[in-house]
Amino acid sequence: MPEVFTYSFMQRTFLVGNIIAVIAPLIGVFLILKRLSLIGNTISHIALAGVAMGLLLGIYPVFLAILFSVLAALGIEKIRSRFNDYAELSLSIILAAGLGIAAILIGMLKNSTGIMSYLFGSLTIVSTQDLYVVIPMAIVILLVIFVFYYGFFFLSFNEKEARLAGIPVRFLNLSFMIIIAVTVSLSMRIVGGLLIASLISIPVASALQLARSFKETIFLSVMAGVLSVNTGLISSYYLDLAPGGTIIIVNILFFLLALFLKFLKKRGRV
Amino acid sequence: MTKMVRVRNLSFSYDGHPVLKNVNLDIEKEDFVAFVGPNGSGKSTLMKLMIGELVPDSGELRILGTEISEFREWSRIAYMSQQVRSFNYSFPATVKEIIAANLYQEMGFFKVLNKKLEEKVESILELVGLEDYKNKQIGSLSGGQQQRVFIARTLVNDPELIFLDEPMVGIDAAFQDDFIDLINRLNKDLGKCIVMVSHDIHVISKQANKIACFSNQNVFLHDSADFEIDEIYGEIGCQKRIIPEHQHINGGDTDA
Numbered sequence: 001m002p003e004v005f006t007y008s009f010m011q012r013t014f015l016v017g018n019i020i021a022v023i024a025p026l027i028g029v030f031l032i033l034k035r036l037s038l039i040g041n042t043i044s045h046i047a048l049a050g051v052a053m054g055l056l057l058g059i060y061p062v063f064l065a066i067l068f069s070v071l072a073a074l075g076i077e078k079i080r081s082r083f084n085d086y087a088e089l090s091l092s093i094i095l096a097a098g099l100g101i102a103a104i105l106i107g108m109l110k111n112s113t114g115i116m117s118y119l120f121g122s123l124t125i126v127s128t129q130d131l132y133v134v135i136p137m138a139i140v141i142l143l144v145i146f147v148f149y150y151g152f153f154f155l156s157f158n159e160k161e162a163r164l165a166g167i168p169v170r171f172l173n174l175s176f177m178i179i180i181a182v183t184v185s186l187s188m189r190i191v192g193g194l195l196i197a198s199l200i201s202i203p204v205a206s207a208l209q210l211a212r213s214f215k216e217t218i219f220l221s222v223m224a225g226v227l228s229v230n231t232g233l234i235s236s237y238y239l240d241l242a243p244g245g246t247i248i249i250v251n252i253l254f255f256l257l258a259l260f261l262k263f264l265k266k267r268g269r270v
Numbered sequence: 271m272t273k274m275v276r277v278r279n280l281s282f283s284y285d286g287h288p289v290l291k292n293v294n295l296d297i298e299k300e301d302f303v304a305f306v307g308p309n310g311s312g313k314s315t316l317m318k319l320m321i322g323e324l325v326p327d328s329g330e331l332r333i334l335g336t337e338i339s340e341f342r343e344w345s346r347i348a349y350m351s352q353q354v355r356s357f358n359y360s361f362p363a364t365v366k367e368i369i370a371a372n373l374y375q376e377m378g379f380f381k382v383l384n385k386k387l388e389e390k391v392e393s394i395l396e397l398v399g400l401e402d403y404k405n406k407q408i409g410s411l412s413g414g415q416q417q418r419v420f421i422a423r424t425l426v427n428d429p430e431l432i433f434l435d436e437p438m439v440g441i442d443a444a445f446q447d448d449f450i451d452l453i454n455r456l457n458k459d460l461g462k463c464i465v466m467v468s469h470d471i472h473v474i475s476k477q478a479n480k481i482a483c484f485s486n487q488n489v490f491l492h493d494s495a496d497f498e499i500d501e502i503y504g505e506i507g508c509q510k511r512i513i514p515e516h517q518h519i520n521g522g523d524t525d526a
Contacts (some may be wrong), residue, residue, distance in 0.1 A: 048434045151374055151381050153363070157357065158357060160323075161351070164349055165344065165374050166345050166375035212362070213407070214367050215420065
Protein backbone atom coordinates (compact mmCIF):
# COMPACT_ATOMS: atom_id res chain seq x y z
CA MET A 1 0.00 0.00 0.00
CA PRO A 2 1.42 3.44 -0.84
CA GLU A 3 2.54 5.39 2.19
CA VAL A 4 -0.17 8.02 1.75
CA PHE A 5 -2.90 5.49 2.58
CA THR A 6 -1.23 4.00 5.65
CA TYR A 7 -2.01 6.85 8.03
CA SER A 8 -5.45 6.78 9.61
CA PHE A 9 -5.81 10.59 9.28
CA MET A 10 -5.15 10.29 5.52
CA GLN A 11 -7.68 7.47 5.24
CA ARG A 12 -10.26 9.75 6.85
CA THR A 13 -9.23 12.60 4.57
CA PHE A 14 -9.59 10.44 1.46
CA LEU A 15 -12.95 9.12 2.60
CA VAL A 16 -14.40 12.57 3.32
CA GLY A 17 -12.61 14.01 0.28
CA ASN A 18 -14.23 11.50 -2.06
CA ILE A 19 -17.66 12.04 -0.59
CA ILE A 20 -17.28 15.79 -1.10
CA ALA A 21 -15.89 15.16 -4.58
CA VAL A 22 -19.17 13.46 -5.49
CA ILE A 23 -21.74 15.74 -3.88
CA ALA A 24 -20.18 19.16 -4.56
CA PRO A 25 -20.10 18.84 -8.39
CA LEU A 26 -23.43 16.97 -8.33
CA ILE A 27 -25.28 19.87 -6.75
CA GLY A 28 -23.10 22.19 -8.84
CA VAL A 29 -24.72 20.90 -12.04
CA PHE A 30 -28.17 22.02 -10.90
CA LEU A 31 -26.85 25.23 -9.34
CA ILE A 32 -24.95 26.35 -12.42
CA LEU A 33 -27.71 25.46 -14.84
CA LYS A 34 -30.11 27.48 -12.67
CA ARG A 35 -27.55 30.29 -13.11
CA LEU A 36 -27.09 30.61 -9.39
CA SER A 37 -23.39 29.84 -9.00
CA LEU A 38 -22.90 32.91 -6.80
CA ILE A 39 -25.03 31.20 -4.14
CA GLY A 40 -22.27 28.67 -3.42
CA ASN A 41 -19.82 31.50 -2.84
CA THR A 42 -22.23 33.44 -0.65
CA ILE A 43 -23.11 30.48 1.54
CA SER A 44 -19.46 29.54 2.00
CA HIS A 45 -18.76 32.96 3.48
CA ILE A 46 -21.70 32.62 5.85
CA ALA A 47 -20.44 29.17 6.83
CA LEU A 48 -17.08 30.75 7.67
CA ALA A 49 -18.85 33.02 10.14
CA GLY A 50 -20.40 29.88 11.67
CA VAL A 51 -17.00 28.19 11.95
CA ALA A 52 -15.49 31.27 13.60
CA MET A 53 -18.41 31.39 16.06
CA GLY A 54 -17.92 27.68 16.82
CA LEU A 55 -14.21 28.15 17.47
CA LEU A 56 -14.96 31.16 19.68
CA LEU A 57 -17.61 29.36 21.74
CA GLY A 58 -15.83 26.01 21.75
CA ILE A 59 -18.69 24.27 19.89
CA TYR A 60 -18.07 21.79 17.04
CA PRO A 61 -17.52 24.34 14.19
CA VAL A 62 -19.13 22.24 11.42
CA PHE A 63 -22.44 22.24 13.34
CA LEU A 64 -22.52 26.01 13.56
CA ALA A 65 -21.40 26.30 9.93
CA ILE A 66 -24.37 24.12 8.92
CA LEU A 67 -26.76 26.10 11.13
CA PHE A 68 -25.59 29.50 9.87
CA SER A 69 -25.53 28.47 6.22
CA VAL A 70 -28.91 26.73 6.26
CA LEU A 71 -30.51 29.85 7.75
CA ALA A 72 -28.75 32.03 5.17
CA ALA A 73 -29.79 29.65 2.36
CA LEU A 74 -33.44 29.86 3.37
CA GLY A 75 -33.15 33.67 3.49
CA ILE A 76 -31.54 33.70 0.05
CA GLU A 77 -34.34 31.53 -1.36
CA LYS A 78 -36.91 33.97 -0.02
CA ILE A 79 -35.08 36.91 -1.59
CA ARG A 80 -34.63 35.01 -4.86
CA SER A 81 -38.32 34.21 -5.19
CA ARG A 82 -39.50 37.68 -4.16
CA PHE A 83 -36.98 40.06 -5.72
CA ASN A 84 -35.81 38.17 -8.72
CA ASP A 85 -34.55 41.28 -10.52
CA TYR A 86 -31.96 42.13 -7.90
CA ALA A 87 -31.21 38.63 -6.62
CA GLU A 88 -27.51 38.99 -7.50
CA LEU A 89 -27.22 42.20 -5.52
CA SER A 90 -28.85 40.62 -2.46
CA LEU A 91 -26.40 37.72 -2.71
CA SER A 92 -23.44 40.09 -2.77
CA ILE A 93 -24.77 41.88 0.31
CA ILE A 94 -25.31 38.62 2.21
CA LEU A 95 -21.81 37.46 1.16
CA ALA A 96 -20.33 40.70 2.48
CA ALA A 97 -22.30 40.38 5.72
CA GLY A 98 -21.03 36.83 6.23
CA LEU A 99 -17.44 37.79 5.60
CA GLY A 100 -17.77 40.86 7.82
CA ILE A 101 -19.11 38.81 10.72
CA ALA A 102 -16.47 36.12 10.12
CA ALA A 103 -13.69 38.74 10.15
CA ILE A 104 -14.92 40.24 13.43
CA LEU A 105 -15.25 36.82 15.08
CA ILE A 106 -11.82 35.71 13.83
CA GLY A 107 -10.37 38.91 15.29
CA MET A 108 -11.82 37.92 18.67
CA LEU A 109 -10.17 34.48 18.63
CA LYS A 110 -7.17 34.21 20.95
CA ASN A 111 -5.53 31.65 18.68
CA SER A 112 -6.46 32.12 15.05
CA THR A 113 -4.39 29.26 13.60
CA GLY A 114 -7.39 26.87 13.66
CA ILE A 115 -9.39 29.06 11.33
CA MET A 116 -6.74 28.83 8.60
CA SER A 117 -7.56 25.17 7.99
CA TYR A 118 -11.20 26.11 7.50
CA LEU A 119 -10.26 28.86 5.07
CA PHE A 120 -7.98 26.80 2.84
CA GLY A 121 -8.65 23.21 3.90
CA SER A 122 -6.27 20.77 5.50
CA LEU A 123 -5.21 17.13 5.23
CA THR A 124 -4.87 16.59 8.95
CA ILE A 125 -8.00 18.00 10.54
CA VAL A 126 -10.59 15.44 9.45
CA SER A 127 -11.65 13.80 12.70
CA THR A 128 -13.70 10.69 13.43
CA GLN A 129 -16.47 13.05 14.55
CA ASP A 130 -16.41 14.57 11.05
CA LEU A 131 -16.99 11.12 9.56
CA TYR A 132 -20.10 10.65 11.69
CA VAL A 133 -21.48 13.92 10.33
CA VAL A 134 -20.34 13.76 6.71
CA ILE A 135 -21.33 10.17 5.87
CA PRO A 136 -25.01 10.26 6.94
CA MET A 137 -25.54 13.73 5.55
CA ALA A 138 -23.99 12.79 2.23
CA ILE A 139 -26.27 9.74 2.02
CA VAL A 140 -29.31 11.94 2.65
CA ILE A 141 -28.18 14.45 0.01
CA LEU A 142 -27.60 11.75 -2.61
CA LEU A 143 -30.95 10.18 -1.82
CA VAL A 144 -32.84 13.47 -2.09
CA ILE A 145 -31.19 14.31 -5.43
CA PHE A 146 -31.89 10.83 -6.80
CA VAL A 147 -35.47 10.64 -5.52
CA PHE A 148 -36.38 14.01 -7.04
CA TYR A 149 -34.01 13.78 -10.01
CA TYR A 150 -36.40 14.89 -12.77
CA GLY A 151 -37.94 17.52 -10.49
CA PHE A 152 -34.55 19.18 -9.98
CA PHE A 153 -33.87 18.77 -13.68
CA PHE A 154 -37.09 20.59 -14.62
CA LEU A 155 -36.40 23.37 -12.12
CA SER A 156 -32.98 23.90 -13.68
CA PHE A 157 -34.39 23.97 -17.19
CA ASN A 158 -37.45 26.13 -16.64
CA GLU A 159 -38.68 26.90 -13.18
CA LYS A 160 -41.78 28.74 -14.41
CA GLU A 161 -43.18 25.78 -16.31
CA ALA A 162 -42.28 23.20 -13.69
CA ARG A 163 -45.43 23.86 -11.63
CA LEU A 164 -47.67 22.78 -14.50
CA ALA A 165 -45.88 19.46 -14.71
CA GLY A 166 -46.95 18.85 -11.10
CA ILE A 167 -43.50 19.48 -9.65
CA PRO A 168 -43.51 20.72 -6.03
CA VAL A 169 -41.50 23.83 -6.91
CA ARG A 170 -41.34 25.47 -3.48
CA PHE A 171 -40.52 22.29 -1.61
CA LEU A 172 -37.77 21.30 -4.05
CA ASN A 173 -36.26 24.78 -4.11
CA LEU A 174 -36.10 24.90 -0.33
CA SER A 175 -34.68 21.37 -0.13
CA PHE A 176 -32.08 22.28 -2.72
CA MET A 177 -30.98 25.37 -0.80
CA ILE A 178 -30.57 23.30 2.37
CA ILE A 179 -28.56 20.74 0.42
CA ILE A 180 -26.22 23.44 -0.88
CA ALA A 181 -25.76 24.84 2.63
CA VAL A 182 -24.95 21.44 4.10
CA THR A 183 -22.62 20.49 1.24
CA VAL A 184 -20.70 23.74 1.55
CA SER A 185 -20.33 23.33 5.33
CA LEU A 186 -19.14 19.73 5.03
CA SER A 187 -16.69 20.56 2.27
CA MET A 188 -14.87 23.21 4.26
CA ARG A 189 -12.84 20.54 6.05
CA ILE A 190 -11.07 19.48 2.88
CA VAL A 191 -11.00 22.37 0.42
CA GLY A 192 -11.70 25.25 2.78
CA GLY A 193 -14.40 27.88 2.84
CA LEU A 194 -12.72 30.14 0.33
CA LEU A 195 -12.31 27.43 -2.28
CA ILE A 196 -15.43 25.29 -2.00
CA ALA A 197 -17.37 27.36 -4.54
CA SER A 198 -14.71 26.34 -7.08
CA LEU A 199 -15.22 22.63 -6.39
CA ILE A 200 -18.92 23.16 -6.97
CA SER A 201 -18.49 25.00 -10.25
CA ILE A 202 -15.24 24.11 -12.09
CA PRO A 203 -15.89 20.35 -12.56
CA VAL A 204 -19.28 21.28 -13.99
CA ALA A 205 -17.71 23.84 -16.31
CA SER A 206 -15.38 21.10 -17.59
CA ALA A 207 -18.26 18.64 -18.04
CA LEU A 208 -20.34 21.18 -19.94
CA GLN A 209 -17.65 21.33 -22.63
CA LEU A 210 -18.05 17.67 -23.49
CA ALA A 211 -21.40 16.35 -22.26
CA ARG A 212 -24.15 15.46 -24.73
CA SER A 213 -26.96 15.08 -22.22
CA PHE A 214 -27.93 16.10 -18.70
CA LYS A 215 -27.10 12.67 -17.34
CA GLU A 216 -23.69 12.80 -18.99
CA THR A 217 -23.10 16.28 -17.52
CA ILE A 218 -23.68 14.86 -14.05
CA PHE A 219 -21.47 11.84 -14.72
CA LEU A 220 -18.57 13.88 -16.14
CA SER A 221 -18.85 16.53 -13.39
CA VAL A 222 -18.64 13.91 -10.67
CA MET A 223 -15.76 12.16 -12.49
CA ALA A 224 -13.86 15.46 -12.73
CA GLY A 225 -14.57 16.11 -9.05
CA VAL A 226 -13.37 12.69 -7.88
CA LEU A 227 -10.27 12.68 -10.09
CA SER A 228 -9.26 16.20 -9.10
CA VAL A 229 -9.76 15.63 -5.37
CA ASN A 230 -7.71 12.41 -5.38
CA THR A 231 -4.96 13.85 -7.57
CA GLY A 232 -4.96 16.99 -5.43
CA LEU A 233 -4.83 15.13 -2.11
CA ILE A 234 -2.05 12.77 -3.22
CA SER A 235 0.10 15.52 -4.69
CA SER A 236 -0.46 17.82 -1.75
CA TYR A 237 0.66 15.01 0.60
CA TYR A 238 3.84 14.22 -1.31
CA LEU A 239 4.72 17.76 -2.34
CA ASP A 240 3.58 19.33 0.95
CA LEU A 241 1.16 21.73 -0.74
CA ALA A 242 -2.11 23.18 0.55
CA PRO A 243 -4.76 20.55 -0.38
CA GLY A 244 -7.59 22.98 -1.19
CA GLY A 245 -5.43 25.01 -3.52
CA THR A 246 -3.96 21.92 -5.17
CA ILE A 247 -7.41 20.45 -5.80
CA ILE A 248 -8.60 23.67 -7.42
CA ILE A 249 -5.51 23.98 -9.62
CA VAL A 250 -5.94 20.36 -10.78
CA ASN A 251 -9.54 21.25 -11.58
CA ILE A 252 -8.42 24.22 -13.65
CA LEU A 253 -6.04 21.92 -15.56
CA PHE A 254 -8.95 19.53 -16.20
CA PHE A 255 -11.03 22.44 -17.44
CA LEU A 256 -8.28 23.48 -19.88
CA LEU A 257 -8.05 19.86 -21.04
CA ALA A 258 -11.84 19.78 -21.58
CA LEU A 259 -11.62 22.98 -23.63
CA PHE A 260 -8.86 21.43 -25.71
CA LEU A 261 -10.87 18.22 -26.27
CA LYS A 262 -13.87 20.28 -27.30
CA PHE A 263 -11.69 22.17 -29.76
CA LEU A 264 -10.42 18.88 -31.21
CA LYS A 265 -13.97 17.54 -31.45
CA LYS A 266 -15.11 20.62 -33.34
CA ARG A 267 -12.18 20.46 -35.72
CA GLY A 268 -12.82 16.79 -36.29
CA ARG A 269 -16.30 17.65 -37.51
CA VAL A 270 -15.21 20.32 -39.99
CA MET B 271 -71.80 17.81 -18.32
CA THR B 272 -68.87 19.56 -16.68
CA LYS B 273 -67.50 22.38 -18.74
CA MET B 274 -63.77 22.35 -19.46
CA VAL B 275 -63.60 26.07 -18.69
CA ARG B 276 -66.28 28.25 -17.12
CA VAL B 277 -65.63 31.97 -16.71
CA ARG B 278 -68.14 34.29 -15.04
CA ASN B 279 -67.76 38.06 -14.51
CA LEU B 280 -64.01 37.72 -14.46
CA SER B 281 -61.93 40.90 -14.17
CA PHE B 282 -58.19 41.35 -14.17
CA SER B 283 -55.89 44.34 -14.18
CA TYR B 284 -52.13 44.81 -14.35
CA ASP B 285 -51.03 47.46 -11.83
CA GLY B 286 -54.42 49.16 -11.91
CA HIS B 287 -54.78 49.03 -15.72
CA PRO B 288 -57.81 46.90 -16.51
CA VAL B 289 -57.15 44.22 -19.12
CA LEU B 290 -60.29 42.12 -18.78
CA LYS B 291 -63.62 43.32 -17.38
CA ASN B 292 -66.59 41.11 -16.49
CA VAL B 293 -65.64 38.40 -18.96
CA ASN B 294 -67.95 35.42 -19.47
CA LEU B 295 -66.88 32.38 -21.43
CA ASP B 296 -67.66 28.67 -21.63
CA ILE B 297 -65.46 26.06 -23.26
CA GLU B 298 -66.85 22.57 -23.85
CA LYS B 299 -65.07 19.25 -24.09
CA GLU B 300 -65.17 18.94 -27.85
CA ASP B 301 -64.17 22.55 -28.55
CA PHE B 302 -61.24 23.94 -30.47
CA VAL B 303 -61.36 27.60 -29.48
CA ALA B 304 -59.22 30.26 -31.12
CA PHE B 305 -58.41 33.41 -29.15
CA VAL B 306 -58.06 36.30 -31.59
CA GLY B 307 -57.67 40.04 -31.11
CA PRO B 308 -55.14 42.88 -31.21
CA ASN B 309 -51.93 42.92 -29.16
CA GLY B 310 -52.62 43.78 -25.55
CA SER B 311 -56.28 42.76 -25.73
CA GLY B 312 -55.81 40.14 -23.00
CA LYS B 313 -55.59 36.85 -24.94
CA SER B 314 -52.43 35.60 -23.26
CA THR B 315 -53.57 37.11 -19.96
CA LEU B 316 -56.79 35.09 -19.95
CA MET B 317 -54.79 31.99 -20.79
CA LYS B 318 -52.40 32.67 -17.90
CA LEU B 319 -55.39 33.11 -15.60
CA MET B 320 -56.70 29.75 -16.79
CA ILE B 321 -53.46 27.97 -15.86
CA GLY B 322 -53.22 29.70 -12.49
CA GLU B 323 -50.14 31.75 -13.34
CA LEU B 324 -52.12 34.94 -12.71
CA VAL B 325 -54.87 35.43 -10.13
CA PRO B 326 -58.12 37.18 -11.12
CA ASP B 327 -59.17 40.38 -9.32
CA SER B 328 -62.76 39.19 -9.17
CA GLY B 329 -65.18 36.75 -10.74
CA GLU B 330 -65.33 33.00 -11.12
CA LEU B 331 -62.96 30.80 -13.09
CA ARG B 332 -63.45 27.03 -13.09
CA ILE B 333 -61.18 24.57 -14.86
CA LEU B 334 -62.50 21.01 -15.32
CA GLY B 335 -65.18 21.84 -12.76
CA THR B 336 -62.82 23.09 -10.05
CA GLU B 337 -62.26 26.68 -8.99
CA ILE B 338 -58.79 27.61 -10.24
CA SER B 339 -57.46 28.53 -6.77
CA GLU B 340 -58.19 24.97 -5.65
CA PHE B 341 -57.19 23.21 -8.85
CA ARG B 342 -54.30 20.76 -8.37
CA GLU B 343 -54.59 18.21 -11.19
CA TRP B 344 -52.08 19.97 -13.39
CA SER B 345 -51.30 16.88 -15.44
CA ARG B 346 -54.85 17.01 -16.87
CA ILE B 347 -54.07 20.30 -18.56
CA ALA B 348 -51.18 21.37 -20.75
CA TYR B 349 -49.85 24.78 -21.61
CA MET B 350 -47.32 25.98 -24.11
CA SER B 351 -46.24 29.56 -23.57
CA GLN B 352 -45.09 32.14 -26.11
CA GLN B 353 -41.68 32.10 -24.45
CA VAL B 354 -41.28 28.36 -24.60
CA ARG B 355 -38.29 28.66 -26.90
CA SER B 356 -36.49 31.37 -24.93
CA PHE B 357 -34.40 28.89 -22.97
CA ASN B 358 -30.65 28.58 -22.52
CA TYR B 359 -29.60 27.00 -25.84
CA SER B 360 -26.46 25.55 -24.33
CA PHE B 361 -28.46 23.69 -21.69
CA PRO B 362 -27.05 20.15 -21.90
CA ALA B 363 -30.32 18.24 -22.16
CA THR B 364 -31.51 15.84 -24.82
CA VAL B 365 -34.93 15.88 -26.43
CA LYS B 366 -35.78 12.74 -24.47
CA GLU B 367 -34.85 14.32 -21.14
CA ILE B 368 -36.88 17.46 -21.84
CA ILE B 369 -40.01 15.46 -22.65
CA ALA B 370 -39.47 12.94 -19.87
CA ALA B 371 -39.42 15.70 -17.24
CA ASN B 372 -43.10 16.35 -17.92
CA LEU B 373 -43.89 12.80 -16.81
CA TYR B 374 -42.80 13.68 -13.26
CA GLN B 375 -46.16 12.84 -11.72
CA GLU B 376 -46.26 9.44 -13.38
CA MET B 377 -42.82 8.46 -12.11
CA GLY B 378 -42.60 6.27 -9.03
CA PHE B 379 -40.88 7.04 -5.72
CA PHE B 380 -37.66 7.73 -7.58
CA LYS B 381 -38.35 10.45 -10.11
CA VAL B 382 -36.55 8.77 -12.98
CA LEU B 383 -37.68 7.13 -16.22
CA ASN B 384 -38.78 3.52 -16.32
CA LYS B 385 -39.29 1.40 -19.42
CA LYS B 386 -43.00 2.16 -19.70
CA LEU B 387 -42.47 5.92 -19.52
CA GLU B 388 -39.58 5.68 -21.95
CA GLU B 389 -41.92 4.04 -24.45
CA LYS B 390 -44.41 6.84 -23.89
CA VAL B 391 -41.72 9.41 -24.73
CA GLU B 392 -40.85 7.48 -27.87
CA SER B 393 -44.41 7.21 -29.10
CA ILE B 394 -45.02 10.94 -28.59
CA LEU B 395 -41.82 11.71 -30.54
CA GLU B 396 -43.15 9.56 -33.33
CA LEU B 397 -46.38 11.55 -33.31
CA VAL B 398 -44.47 14.79 -33.97
CA GLY B 399 -42.03 13.12 -36.36
CA LEU B 400 -38.91 13.49 -34.23
CA GLU B 401 -38.17 9.88 -33.34
CA ASP B 402 -34.66 10.16 -34.78
CA TYR B 403 -33.83 13.18 -32.62
CA LYS B 404 -34.40 11.54 -29.25
CA ASN B 405 -30.79 11.80 -28.13
CA LYS B 406 -29.97 15.14 -29.75
CA GLN B 407 -29.35 18.17 -27.58
CA ILE B 408 -32.34 20.49 -27.54
CA GLY B 409 -30.21 23.56 -28.35
CA SER B 410 -28.85 21.98 -31.52
CA LEU B 411 -32.28 21.64 -33.18
CA SER B 412 -33.86 24.17 -35.55
CA GLY B 413 -36.58 26.52 -34.30
CA GLY B 414 -39.34 24.41 -35.85
CA GLN B 415 -37.95 21.20 -34.42
CA GLN B 416 -37.68 22.76 -30.96
CA GLN B 417 -41.29 23.85 -31.22
CA ARG B 418 -42.26 20.27 -32.05
CA VAL B 419 -40.34 19.03 -29.02
CA PHE B 420 -42.27 21.40 -26.78
CA ILE B 421 -45.55 20.35 -28.37
CA ALA B 422 -44.58 16.75 -27.72
CA ARG B 423 -43.81 17.71 -24.14
CA THR B 424 -47.25 19.21 -23.65
CA LEU B 425 -48.87 16.10 -25.13
CA VAL B 426 -46.91 13.43 -23.31
CA ASN B 427 -49.12 13.57 -20.21
CA ASP B 428 -52.18 12.88 -22.34
CA PRO B 429 -53.91 16.06 -21.12
CA GLU B 430 -57.62 16.71 -21.61
CA LEU B 431 -57.32 20.45 -22.06
CA ILE B 432 -54.50 22.01 -24.07
CA PHE B 433 -53.63 25.71 -24.02
CA LEU B 434 -51.35 26.93 -26.80
CA ASP B 435 -50.16 30.54 -26.79
CA GLU B 436 -49.05 31.50 -30.33
CA PRO B 437 -47.60 28.07 -31.03
CA MET B 438 -46.86 28.78 -34.67
CA VAL B 439 -44.60 31.79 -34.21
CA GLY B 440 -41.12 31.11 -35.50
CA ILE B 441 -41.83 27.77 -37.13
CA ASP B 442 -41.38 27.18 -40.81
CA ALA B 443 -44.37 27.31 -43.16
CA ALA B 444 -44.05 23.65 -44.10
CA PHE B 445 -44.49 22.57 -40.52
CA GLN B 446 -47.32 25.04 -39.86
CA ASP B 447 -49.67 22.94 -41.98
CA ASP B 448 -48.50 19.74 -40.29
CA PHE B 449 -48.95 21.44 -36.98
CA ILE B 450 -52.52 22.48 -37.72
CA ASP B 451 -53.20 18.91 -38.89
CA LEU B 452 -51.78 17.60 -35.65
CA ILE B 453 -53.94 19.94 -33.56
CA ASN B 454 -56.99 18.95 -35.59
CA ARG B 455 -56.26 15.28 -35.05
CA LEU B 456 -55.88 15.84 -31.33
CA ASN B 457 -59.19 17.66 -31.24
CA LYS B 458 -61.28 15.51 -33.58
CA ASP B 459 -59.76 12.03 -33.27
CA LEU B 460 -58.47 12.04 -29.72
CA GLY B 461 -61.17 14.31 -28.27
CA LYS B 462 -58.81 16.87 -26.73
CA CYS B 463 -60.13 20.31 -25.96
CA ILE B 464 -57.85 22.92 -27.56
CA VAL B 465 -57.57 26.61 -26.70
CA MET B 466 -55.15 28.47 -28.91
CA VAL B 467 -54.03 32.09 -29.22
CA SER B 468 -53.22 32.94 -32.78
CA HIS B 469 -52.61 35.96 -34.97
CA ASP B 470 -53.30 34.05 -38.13
CA ILE B 471 -57.07 34.52 -38.18
CA HIS B 472 -57.46 33.11 -41.63
CA VAL B 473 -55.94 29.73 -40.83
CA ILE B 474 -57.29 29.43 -37.35
CA SER B 475 -60.86 30.43 -38.16
CA LYS B 476 -61.04 27.56 -40.65
CA GLN B 477 -59.86 25.00 -38.14
CA ALA B 478 -61.38 26.06 -34.86
CA ASN B 479 -65.05 25.48 -34.16
CA LYS B 480 -65.28 28.58 -31.95
CA ILE B 481 -63.64 31.97 -32.17
CA ALA B 482 -63.22 34.12 -29.07
CA CYS B 483 -62.73 37.77 -30.05
CA PHE B 484 -60.91 39.93 -27.55
CA SER B 485 -61.93 43.56 -27.72
CA ASN B 486 -62.68 46.43 -25.32
CA GLN B 487 -61.49 44.37 -22.32
CA ASN B 488 -64.12 41.80 -23.09
CA VAL B 489 -64.39 38.47 -24.90
CA PHE B 490 -67.05 37.54 -27.44
CA LEU B 491 -67.54 33.96 -28.47
CA HIS B 492 -68.65 33.05 -32.00
CA ASP B 493 -69.29 29.79 -33.73
CA SER B 494 -66.68 29.78 -36.45
CA ALA B 495 -69.41 29.01 -38.99
CA ASP B 496 -70.95 32.40 -38.20
CA PHE B 497 -67.65 34.22 -38.09
CA GLU B 498 -67.63 36.54 -41.08
CA ILE B 499 -63.95 36.64 -41.73
CA ASP B 500 -64.17 38.15 -45.21
CA GLU B 501 -66.33 40.95 -43.90
CA ILE B 502 -63.76 41.72 -41.26
CA TYR B 503 -60.97 41.64 -43.81
CA GLY B 504 -62.98 44.10 -45.88
CA GLU B 505 -63.18 46.46 -42.94
CA ILE B 506 -59.55 46.30 -41.93
CA GLY B 507 -58.08 46.39 -45.43
CA CYS B 508 -54.47 45.38 -45.52
CA GLN B 509 -54.15 44.96 -41.77
CA LYS B 510 -55.07 41.35 -41.94
CA ARG B 511 -53.31 40.42 -38.76
CA ILE B 512 -55.61 42.15 -36.31
CA ILE B 513 -59.27 42.11 -35.43
CA PRO B 514 -60.81 45.59 -35.52
CA GLU B 515 -63.37 46.74 -32.98
CA HIS B 516 -66.71 45.36 -34.02
CA GLN B 517 -70.26 44.96 -32.81
CA HIS B 518 -71.56 41.78 -31.29
CA ILE B 519 -75.26 41.18 -31.35
CA ASN B 520 -75.33 39.14 -28.18
CA GLY B 521 -72.91 41.44 -26.36
CA GLY B 522 -70.62 38.75 -25.04
CA ASP B 523 -73.30 36.80 -23.23
CA THR B 524 -72.04 33.32 -23.86
CA ASP B 525 -75.17 31.72 -22.48
CA ALA B 526 -77.22 33.30 -25.22
